[in-house]
Amino acid sequence: MATHTLKKQSLKFFLIIIASTVFDVLLHQVQQDPLMNVSTRVQSIVITSGWFLPAASASLILAFCIKGLIFLMIQKNLPGTKLQKGGAFGIALGGMYFIGMIEAYVLFPVSFFGEVYTGIADGCAILCMSLLLGKYMSDDMPDREKDRHRAFPAMMIISVTYVAMRYFSYTVLHIESTYAVRPLATFLWTAAMGCWVGVMYGLVGRHIGQGSPLKQALLFGGIIFGLNWFIFNLFALLFIDYPVSDLLYRCVFDAIAIVIGVYISLLFQKSHNRQHKGC
Secondary structure (H helix, E strand, C coil): CCHHHHHHHHHHHHHHHHHHHHHHHHHHHCCCCHHHHHCHHHHEEEHHCCCCHHHHHHHHHHHHHHHHHHHHHHHHHHCCCCHHHHHHHHHHHHHHHHHHHHHHHHHHHCCHHHHHHHHHHHHHHHHHHHHHHHHCCCCCCCCCCCCCHHHHHHHHHHHHHHHHHHHHHHHCCCCCCCCCCCCHHHHHHHHHHHHHHHHHHHHCCHHHEEEEEEHHHHHHHHHHHHEEEEEEEEHHHHHHHCCCHHHHHHHHHHHHHHHHHHHHHHHHHHHHHHHHHCC
């Protein structure tokens, strides 16, 4: 009986992943990603060999699988109905892809609106997957306490920490950026990304994990944000010849920033709670 249930759930998961991937691929047929023809970069071997569509499709399936498994891992800790949980997770990750995509416009001579559309396409597919997983593979938690702790201070701390670490990466690690030649665009994107990761924490991060602040920080910063951010950045390799070391620095130090930000915010919250109880 247990084996039959597992097979049924696995099939359901697989069908949702395939449907979401097909939806994403179809959305991308409306407009080609501007990175396909960026003038300042050599095209990837995936494009020049003619294997882009199958390679991109396989990468999307893998990416959706990882996102889906992360959702299933944390969904019991999220408050709300099935659709509310799926919606919160989908908005969190879909928004990350949308804002993350705009960094290409800051770095390369590509169309702003082209990158916006690409981000919308990926975001819609992620939201679709999350809603389906929420509807068919999660549990209702309508009476669960929604506010584990106040979200706003944590969101601000995470945002500031992200921006500070990003500028450390620009100036000390010398990851590819245009902060010297396009300072305003670089700052606006960096601040927007930092704020969105704060929103992600407000939507899903503050509800997950038990135990020490470090454990919770690692779960959100390293897995929910960090792993998904790493996968997102790897997609650049499908389009252009790009230094893998730069991608690794970019992802690792971004994830470290979020871990630090969440950890500080949890310590701040504990201190605030103790003072409140003392009063």
